[in-house]
Amino acid sequence: MTVAAVEAANAELYNAFETADLDRMAALWDDDDGVVCVHPGWPMLRGRSQVLRSWAVIMANTSYIQFFLTDVSVELLGELAVVTCEESILTGVGGGGDDAGPGLGDAARVVATNVFRLRDGEWRLRLHHGSPVISPSGPAS
Amino acid sequence: MTVAAVEAANAELYNAFETADLDRMAALWDDDDGVVCVHPGWPMLRGRSQVLRSWAVIMANTSYIQFFLTDVSVELLGELAVVTCEESILTGVGGGGDDAGPGLGDAARVVATNVFRLRDGEWRLRLHHGSPVISPSGPAS
Numbered sequence: 001m002t003v004a005a006v007e008a009a010n011a012e013l014y015n016a017f018e019t020a021d022l023d024r025m026a027a028l029w030d031d032d033d034g035v036v037c038v039h040p041g042w043p044m045l046r047g048r049s050q051v052l053r054s055w056a057v058i059m060a061n062t063s064y065i066q067f068f069l070t071d072v073s074v075e076l077l078g079e080l081a082v083v084t085c086e087e088s089i090l091t092g093v094g095g096g097g098d099d100a101g102p103g104l105g106d107a108a109r110v111v112a113t114n115v116f117r118l119r120d121g122e123w124r125l126r127l128h129h130g131s132p133v134i135s136p137s138g139p140a141s
Numbered sequence: 142m143t144v145a146a147v148e149a150a151n152a153e154l155y156n157a158f159e160t161a162d163l164d165r166m167a168a169l170w171d172d173d174d175g176v177v178c179v180h181p182g183w184p185m186l187r188g189r190s191q192v193l194r195s196w197a198v199i200m201a202n203t204s205y206i207q208f209f210l211t212d213v214s215v216e217l218l219g220e221l222a223v224v225t226c227e228e229s230i231l232t233g234v235g236g237g238g239d240d241a242g243p244g245l246g247d248a249a250r251v252v253a254t255n256v257f258r259l260r261d262g263e264w265r266l267r268l269h270h271g272s273p274v275i276s277p278s279g280p281a282s
Contacts (some may be wrong), residue, residue, distance in 0.1 A: 034216060036225050036254075041275035044212065044252040063247055071185070075175060075267070078219040082268060084177050084185060088156060111185040113177075113254050113270045115223055126216070126225060129254045131272030134182035 003074050006081040009116050009123035010074075014067040016089070019060040026052055030117055030124035038129040040110050064092035079118040086111050088128065109133040144215050147222040150257050150264035155208040155228070161200040167193055171258060171265035179270040182250050205233035211280075220259040227252050228271065250274040 009028065016024035029035055029048060037051040038044050039058065045051050072085040087110040115127035157165035170176055170189060178192040178201065180186050186192050192254065213226040228251040256268035 038252050038272060043274050044227060077221045078216045085186060111179050122155045129270050131179060133184050
């Protein structure tokens with residue numbers, strides 16, 4: 001089923017990151033320079049080489065990361081799929097915080113938009129936009 | 142030309158916000174409940190009523206806002222269009238800061254993904270995802 005295939009491609013993004021597997025990450029991203037990536041709090045990165053370089057840097061600086069995806073929604077139209085979801089993230093950056101333990105640092109909440117395009121039967125990632133949830137219910141009104 | 146029509150729809154989002162015109166904003170957003178909106182730092186809002194209510198609250202709390210869009214890129218495939226751009230924002234929230242002047246508060250940098258869908262000849266907004274640029278060149282490596 002097509003939606004299931006898109007969901008699997010979406011899960012692959014997080015699996016590749018969790019296992020720090022740059023080859024899997026490179027295989028998931030589409031092959032041309034129209035790809036776009038926004039890591040939480042970062043500027044917009046464009047083009048395959050810049051995007052993959054950023055993942056290499058992030059993976060090298062992340063000792064542990066685990067994602068729990070919720071509220072995953074897929075919108076499919078022809079050969080494009082737009083996935084929106086919420087990422088609850090357990091992470092350890094660098095490998096040491098104030099407290100001891102397994103190097104776990106923060107629990108963070110990120111919302112993400114991921115756009116996939118069907119290429120030769122495979123859903124390839126064209127855009128990842130993650131952003132930090134800073135104000136849980138928006139500004140006070 | 143189709144790309145120009147998408148760019149015009151994208152500009153309309155910012156024009157509607159600048160003029161605090163909720164009717165124009167409501168006309169731009171697609172008519173069904175699949176719409177998604179992420180304001181910078183906010184959680185993900187889903188559904189037309191929740192999204193439009195958020196714009197009403199934001200407009201009511203914004204005394205002045207002006208957008209300068211740069212790096213606008215359009216990806217078109219069939220009846221979907223994915224626009225990515227950078228927003229440089231001059232804003233005044235509430236109407237008074239530390240300094241005097243016309244009530245201008247902050248200059249902020251936001252990156253945005255906007256997804257449009259063609260409906261009866263009109264490009265309607267289905268997703269807006271804006272996120273704050275906090276670290277200009279990503280984390281130190």
